[in-house]
Amino acid sequence: GAVVSQHPSRVICKSGTSVKIECRSLDFQATTMFWYRQFPKKSLMLMATSNEGSKATYEQGVEKDKFLINHASLTLSTLTVTSAHPEDSSFYICSANRQSRGYTFGSGTRLTVV
Amino acid sequence: TQLLEQSPQFLSIQEGENLTVYCNSSSVFSSLQWYRQEPGEGPVLLVTVVTGGEVKKLKRLTFQFGDARKDSSLHITAAQPGDTGLYLCAGARNYGQNFVFGPGTRLSVLP
Numbered sequence: 667g668a669v670v671s672q673h674p675s676r677v678i679c680k681s682g683t684s685v686k687i688e689c690r691s692l693d694f695q696a697t698t699m700f701w702y703r704q705f706p707k708k709s710l711m712l713m714a715t716s717n718e719g720s721k722a723t724y725e726q727g728v729e730k731d732k733f734l735i736n737h738a739s740l741t742l743s744t745l746t747v748t749s750a751h752p753e754d755s756s757f758y759i760c761s762a763n764r765q766s767r768g769y770t771f772g773s774g775t776r777l778t779v780v
Numbered sequence: 781t782q783l784l785e786q787s788p789q790f791l792s793i794q795e796g797e798n799l800t801v802y803c804n805s806s807s808v809f810s811s812l813q814w815y816r817q818e819p820g821e822g823p824v825l826l827v828t829v830v831t832g833g834e835v836k837k838l839k840r841l842t843f844q845f846g847d848a849r850k851d852s853s854l855h856i857t858a859a860q861p862g863d864t865g866l867y868l869c870a871g872a873r874n875y876g877q878n879f880v881f882g883p884g885t886r887l888s889v890l891p
Binding site for chain 1: 803815868
């Protein structure tokens with residue numbers, strides 16, 4: 667149980683285009699999901715907290731207009747990287763917190779902007 | 781300033797050796813978790829500890845929560861190459877609060 671599916675696992679896009687990453691909770695409802703960014707050989711950096719039916723809460727330094735988050739249902743949150751640039755290339759991971767079971771993470775999305 | 785510190789930052793050992801990694805804070809946590817992340821994957825929860833002094837074992841892994849609930853350790857016995865990965869600790873200061881992640885210990889076990 668407690669499976670979080672993230673799609674796509676890898677994406678290559680051209681500079682200036684937008685990329686959408688989906689995060690789905692498959693067997694539970696997640697009113698809150700979290701989006702992280704991870705640089706090579708570094709730890710997780712929380713970008714934002716996605717709240718179902720309301721605006722996401724962004725961490726300091728994360729551009730809201732750059733990283734659009736939508737949490738329209740209890741099982742789906744999306745992160746859209748808008749007008750992507752090479753410096754946006756990174757590993758993006760989502761998670762949902764089930765209080766008694768810890769965080770369940772998606773398998774991550776490797777974004778490469780060329 | 782990191783709420784949680786982890787040490788060592790990097791560790792490379794030979795198969796069969798024992799090791800301990802640490803997670804420290806000046807804050808008290810209501811619960812603390814350990815995760816392992818393999819390259820190209822999301823972290824996977826290993827254990828949750830909630831009681832000061834608590835010790836939990838998961839096969840060759842032994843987790844301990846400090847008496848004051850400010851620190852934790854992870855001991856691996858007879859490490860194997862499959863133990864290679866990034867070990868993250870995460871703590872919640874109060875029940876219901878989001879967990880904060882430490883910077884991680886990157887472990888490499890060489891065959």
